[in-house]
Amino acid sequence: MASNLEAALEAWREALGPAHVVLDPEALEAAETATFATTQRIPAILRPADTAQVQACLRIAQAHRVPVYPVSGGRNWGYGSRVPPGDGSVLLDLGRLNRILEHDEQLAYLTVEPGVTFRQAHAWLRERGSSTFITTIGGSPDASLVGNALERGDGRGPNADIFQHVCALEVVLPTGELVETGHARFPGARAAPVFRWGLGPVLDGLFSQSSLGVVTRMTFWLSRKQPWFREFFCAVNDDAWLWDAVDRLQALALDGTLKGSVFFWNDLKAFSVAQQYPYASVGRTPLPDWARDRFREGFGRWAISGSLSAPDADIGALLEKRLARALEGAFRPVTFTPGPPDGESPFQGVPSENNLAMAYWRKRTPPPESPHLDRDRCGFIWCSVAVPFTGAEAKRAVEIAERVPRLFGLEPNLALLALSPRCLYLVTALAYDRDVRGEDARAQACYRALSRELAQAGYHLTRSGLQARDEEALPERDGATELVDRLKAALDPGGILAPGRSSS
Numbered sequence: 001m002a003s004n005l006e007a008a009l010e011a012w013r014e015a016l017g018p019a020h021v022v023l024d025p026e027a028l029e030a031a032e033t034a035t036f037a038t039t040q041r042i043p044a045i046l047r048p049a050d051t052a053q054v055q056a057c058l059r060i061a062q063a064h065r066v067p068v069y070p071v072s073g074g075r076n077w078g079y080g081s082r083v084p085p086g087d088g089s090v091l092l093d094l095g096r097l098n099r100i101l102e103h104d105e106q107l108a109y110l111t112v113e114p115g116v117t118f119r120q121a122h123a124w125l126r127e128r129g130s131s132t133f134i135t136t137i138g139g140s141p142d143a144s145l146v147g148n149a150l151e152r153g154d155g156r157g158p159n160a161d162i163f164q165h166v167c168a169l170e171v172v173l174p175t176g177e178l179v180e181t182g183h184a185r186f187p188g189a190r191a192a193p194v195f196r197w198g199l200g201p202v203l204d205g206l207f208s209q210s211s212l213g214v215v216t217r218m219t220f221w222l223s224r225k226q227p228w229f230r231e232f233f234c235a236v237n238d239d240a241w242l243w244d245a246v247d248r249l250q251a252l253a254l255d256g257t258l259k260g261s262v263f264f265w266n267d268l269k270a271f272s273v274a275q276q277y278p279y280a281s282v283g284r285t286p287l288p289d290w291a292r293d294r295f296r297e298g299f300g301r302w303a304i305s306g307s308l309s310a311p312d313a314d315i316g317a318l319l320e321k322r323l324a325r326a327l328e329g330a331f332r333p334v335t336f337t338p339g340p341p342d343g344e345s346p347f348q349g350v351p352s353e354n355n356l357a358m359a360y361w362r363k364r365t366p367p368p369e370s371p372h373l374d375r376d377r378c379g380f381i382w383c384s385v386a387v388p389f390t391g392a393e394a395k396r397a398v399e400i401a402e403r404v405p406r407l408f409g410l411e412p413n414l415a416l417l418a419l420s421p422r423c424l425y426l427v428t429a430l431a432y433d434r435d436v437r438g439e440d441a442r443a444q445a446c447y448r449a450l451s452r453e454l455a456q457a458g459y460h461l462t463r464s465g466l467q468a469r470d471e472e473a474l475p476e477r478d479g480a481t482e483l484v485d486r487l488k489a490a491l492d493p494g495g496i497l498a499p500g501r502s503s504s
């Protein structure tokens with residue numbers, strides 16, 4: 001194995017130039033660190049500059065049977081950061097492939113390489129005075145569009161279910177061969193960036209949440225800023241009222257009044273973004289009920305937020321009226337805030353680091369100016385499951401997610417994200433301090449218990465990550481996993497791409 005690696009490193013140096021085959025122990029150690037405990041070692045980091053170099057990297061990996069693991073932004077915080085699922089995988093860092101390849105203002109799309117970040121894409125569109133925007137996420141602005149979309153990430157605004165709004169992938173297979181999806185595979189195809197399906201089986205999904213290829217190009221559909229735009233916010237103190245509000249908002253999502261994502265945040269989530277754990281007044285963890293109640297006094301138990309947009313003020317006023325009626329009787333009545341004159345709102349593509357504060361909730365030092373969760377030893381694990389968009393289903397799933405973290409001494413930090421008129425994501429964040437002994441193990445045990453209990457109740461993971469890599473947390477094997485394994489064996493004969501990544 002060691003001699004295979006030496007030979008592969010030599011070949012990679014030749015292909016990329018020695019400066020782009022990184023062996024610096026500090027850089028490797030940083031890449032081996034996630035927001036929870038991991039044991040995997042990374043022998044080297046490769047930094048290809050273009051698709052041809054990615055192909056060369058994979059051919060060399062295949063020839064020498066050395067495993068590689070791709071990352072684009074490397075900010076997969078809460079799901080494993082840059083740590084590969086298998087020990088001994090070389091990191092394929094795609095950050096240098098960071099070109100914006102095409103933009104069409106009228107048809108509203110952007111074609112990018114995998115290293116392009118949310119910050120970069122937003123700044124690029126703004127500099128050009130574009131009236132379009134790319135859906136952004138609550139995570140790091142330095143996360144990549146492509147890494148996020150491939151994980152089927154969730155955003156803010158009209159294209160919140162991000163993978164629904166991409167097409168024309170260019171993919172390097174584990175053997176180094178190149179394929180393109182949709183019409184992008186036909187030379188000179190005019191509709192490649194605007195037509196998702198292409199001809200024949202739709203291949204795009206095979207490359208998301210998978211280890212079947214490395215994506216080196218993707219087209220994202222943009223949204224247009226609307227002349228009339230409002231953010232809305234209200235707070236709820238009574239659970240029964242909340243579940244009714246979930247049903248009322250679902251009806252508005254289905255009839256088109258609400259076109260963008262809607263967020264339901266519980267008190268603890270809002271608390272953890274606004275401030276750190278109140279050690280001074282509470283002294284111990286987890287947060288006792290009296291402290292939680294005190295915070296709720298001004299805030300309420302749940303906050304509901306989202307945005308409305310319309311082509312003109314008359315239509316906007318109607319939408320506003322319909323929403324206000326649906327949320328009548330809230331603890332803190334619904335308020336509508338006009339967007340800034342240039343439309344620069346998180347619901348219109350402006351990335352921000354604000355939400356990263358929640359990962360510093362249990363830390364004893366304040367979040368730094370440039371948060372970096374791996375470096376700062378923030379303990380952070382996401383558990384995201386799919387729930388039908390009804391009040392009754394949301395209530396049933398939330399009851400589990402409220403109860404289980406407390407059994408492990410953690411606060412239930414919860415959000416319900418409405419990305420479509422039919423489905424909610426119930427997202428639980430387990431935030432802790434990695435510097436406190438025993439907390440890594442406790443949080444992992446909590447994740448296992450929570451994901452298992454939610455699955456038993458019928459609410460399954462939308463996205464797994466490295467925290468789900470042990471037997472107990474993974475879904476059972478079935479026909480679908482067998483099929484993916486057969487595809488994997490066919491496409492990756494040496495098993496060199498992201499080995500250990502689960503096939504479910």
Ligand SMILES: Cc1cc2nc3c(=O)[nH]c(=O)nc-3n(C[C@H](O)[C@H](O)[C@H](O)COP(=O)(O)OP(=O)(O)OC[C@H]3O[C@@H](n4cnc5c(N)ncnc54)[C@H](O)[C@@H]3O)c2cc1C
Binds near residue numbers: 073137150355498
């Ligand atoms: C406080 C906080 C808030 C967050 N909010 C959100 C949110 O609102 N929405 C959301 O979706 N996520 C959120 N996240 C999670 C995470 O930060 C994001 O999903 C982020 O977009 C990951 O992107 P990345 O570019 O860093 O991914 P990467 O680390 O580059 O990759 C993610 C995964 O995709 C694979 N991959 C990456 N690039 C390629 C490629 N080119 N080809 C094949 N496979 C590839 C990797 O192997 C890895 O498994 C949040 C995290 C935190 C800590």
